[in-house]
Amino acid sequence: MTHVPQTTRPTARRWHRADHDQRRELITKTALKLLQTKGLLAVTMRAVASKLGVGAMTLYTYIEDQHGLHREMVRRGFEMLNLGCAENSTLGTDEGWRGGSRAYLRFAMENPNLYKLMFDHFMSDDDKDLLHGGFQHLFDKVKGRLSCEGYEGDNLDRESRARAGRFWIALHGLATLAIAGRLAVLEGGLDDLLDDLLDHVAPDQA
Amino acid sequence: MTHVPQTTRPTARRWHRADHDQRRELITKTALKLLQTKGLLAVTMRAVASKLGVGAMTLYTYIEDQHGLHREMVRRGFEMLNLGCAENSTLGTDEGWRGGSRAYLRFAMENPNLYKLMFDHFMSDDDKDLLHGGFQHLFDKVKGRLSCEGYEGDNLDRESRARAGRFWIALHGLATLAIAGRLAVLEGGLDDLLDDLLDHVAPDQA
């Protein structure tokens, strides 16, 4: 985070902008590490700045305020989530939603504080442009596939989309209850419960 | 919250305890009102005390710290939730889970900040004694009914309990996503989505 003296650059404006974004990323990554290890309350401006060996007020050159830092973390979270789901999505194969949903749940369990933050604040219209809707990636994929496979009669299409929505709702419920440690009353481990949902709510079946 | 001069009491000790609990309740109610109207961040010790016309430090006579105040609010929340579900539960009638789950969802939508708080913190073993598990009331009810109706072969019983668990998971997912304003991508309003879950995940349907 020390100032890097740059010697050659094309147009000063563009370079500055890139530098700006790069430092913003670095700040966000540091904040995410803190969120992961110590929880949301530990993500203070002073703590993040200290980890970067920088005065607290320096952060405000790159991020408007703490709320902005939170939004940046959430944005990165959805990127990670969607990437993980996309990589593990075996849509079109026999496995169906299994891979993607496993990746979704794994992300939530490995980043519980981030996942909570991602779904904590009410999503305003402004956010909708910035953030993807969590399951949105898989959801769009299945919607696209279903509507392209000839079920244009749109009854089945509509039902399939509803089924995908149900599954997302259930998957999110499973993730949040697992994070909150509230699943002890139910029989079976987390994997069993996910399999259960896949067997009974997932869009591929029936 | 001003000191009430008491003249006649049976055993001083017991009266003090009752008074203590009564004031604790009053503090919790005030905090809940603040939580409802202004959000969790507005529930400061000073704000609660001020609403009661009392010094901030006075609260510490009745509540160990802010964490304790949060736990008290959560306890009241589960009481309200379970009461609402019990009153609207028409278990055994044709309506099945419909009434209880509607009450559950209504509670969540009418007390979004409280509902979030109730499921925010990880549930420790200590909490398990104090708090009910959210859907626990309805859940126990259906478990009890199912295990008393002759399905002792415990395959069906086991499956029914799993179905109840699935439904709770989905209902919680629906509530939290609705609170977060994340359901816009899905078709239909909240009531439609609940009906959808009832039709496809609820324990009554075989």
Place this chain on the structure above:
DNA sequence: CCAATCTATCGTACAGTGTACGAGATCGCA
């Protein structure tokens, strides 16, 4: 009825928070 004790109240203080302001340093460019 008085003195002793015990309890509730809360003023003050301290460490920690987000961040507004502005002084100084450093930069790119002429």
Place this chain on the structure above:
DNA sequence: TGCGATCTCGTACACTGTACGATAGATTGG
């Protein structure tokens, strides 16, 4: 070299939770 723009961050202020201790009032023992 000079100048204007930008970055850095020390300081300050209004908040937070709450530890400590003084005060006042109630309760109790004699």
